[in-house]
Amino acid sequence: MSVVELGRFMHDLADASGRAILPFFRAQFGLDDKARGGAPFDPVTEADRAAEVVMRRMIRDAFPGHGILGEEFGSERLDAECVWVLDPIDGTRAFISGLPTWGTLIGLKKGETAVRGLMHQPFLAERFTGDGHSAKLRGPAGERTLRTRRCADLSAALLATTDPRLFAEGEEAERFRAVQDQVRMTRYGTDCYAYCMLAAGQIDLVVEAGLKPYDIVALIPIVEGAGGVVTNWDGGPATEGGRIVAAGDPRLHEAALRRLGA
Structure with a gap:
């Protein structure tokens, strides 16, 4: 798969996970505490699980030799050269509070190096992508290149x-x-x-x-x-x-x- 095709596939993952998550945002849904009543509170929702299931299925179909590490369903083939690293809802506390400061994280490691990453905020229709050499934001206002600002102190x-x-x-x-x-x-x-x-x-x-x-x-x-x-x-x-x-x-x-x- 070419670099362009890989980028398109990551956007496909974002599309699919967003469709799985958005029906639950600012709605009534099931909520579990992974800490089982202990401290700190560690929530997980039906949306987390649904999104990770669909992303794992797509990765297995497209890249059967790749590994996967996800927050909700553990790891498989971590010894593979390429490993997908998934967090379906990073910011679950914000999600269950109705605040749009959560996102779906889709990362790809090659060996020990993080080579590509995407953060998708489907409610705001924003996607942040990067490959370590350049980074972009795709949102309602179009696409633009991202640059950090200078601040030495x-x-x-x-x-x-x-x-x-x-x-x-x-x-x-x-x-x-x-x-x-x-x-x-x-x-x-x-x-x-x-x-x-x-x-x-x-x-x-x-x-x-x-x-x-x-x-x-x-x-x-x-x-x-x-x-x-x-x-x-x-x-x-x-x-x-x-x-x-x-x-x-x-x-x-x-x-x-x-x-x-x-």
């Missing part, structure tokens, strides 16, 4: 994180606050949308912890394709998740790493 930066409770009390939370105390403004509740807004030049820095591969793999080629940097807090690869820092400007990334104690 923490004092001028807009920081986003999904929830301050992502950070374990003690050293991890203190390291996050060491960054937060230096920035101009912090926004919460952003999930995958923060990384896409970073790629679009609206946000400068994202710092998170406790992420899984399906939370970040699709977003890496988008951010990097727009000129940004995504690593773990030690400055290493982000594809396995964990503690993540993404910045639109490499100078800001270095400043954030220093505050995080890397």
